[in-house]
Amino acid sequence: MGSDRLMIDLVIQFLPMTPADEAQIEKLDERAFGPGRYARTAFRLREGVSPDLSLSFVARVGTLLVGANRMTGILVGETPALLLGPLTVEPAFRSQGVGEKLMHHSLDAARAAGHGLVLLVGDHDYYSRVGFQRVPRGKITMPGPVDPDRILYCELRPGAFDAAHGQMRRA
Template identity: 70%
Template structure:
């Protein structure tokens, strides 16, 4: 009998095609127009902080973390967080986010941003960015721009326009 237990492992470049198919099923083609997707264009995720969820060998969830610049400070952008529709409401998304936050904290990062629903992400430590403190590229509902401090006071050191950080 096949092992159908859930496993969370670090993402690798080899997971990209399966993640792309998962994102397509979950979000459709309109995802590319979203501001957060535009910010991640052409930038590889930080694989040490990005994880996939598998049930047996089937990839059922993924979460990426990408380095961004907020004004002069560096931060992380969480997302997309994707869980296969057949596996939602099972805690997979929350487990992926917690794993990424833990890895980011251990790696010395101080702040994580995302664009998402406060009722979902609040239980993982996210809260709304104060109005006007951070300017996101493209249109973003300010109520959906959230942050999680990995080090207390990290948001106070950040402000200004969010930009992508190109790989060297």
């Protein structure tokens, strides 16, 4: 072979999130988002509310946590929905499909559990790859400052988005 490059195939496992993952996820979020994450409107919606562990997943290489995605129940007006995020991937593992796979696991689990609608705040170009679309301005708002073009939705059940209007709030 003559090459002094070592190629290692790393196996990434996607597993349901457990309470034991929380400390590692917090450290990952801290590295990825910094202290400003606590001021974000989406963070404030999730504050004090546990994610739905049956819909939230982690990515691991052995014991190393390399990604996480939470799903938290919210209300839009009186309509139940889920808030996706934060979706966090260790920088060395970005652009390898880890985030998309985490989202697919969460969206598939939510669909199978009978949920109809998932919302998030994020970049349309990235999240549209898994089916998210922009919420029309004024249809759904958040209780704090947010760029309305970054409020996105994914309909898991036909017609679920039609019923949702008003402000997002804790369930």
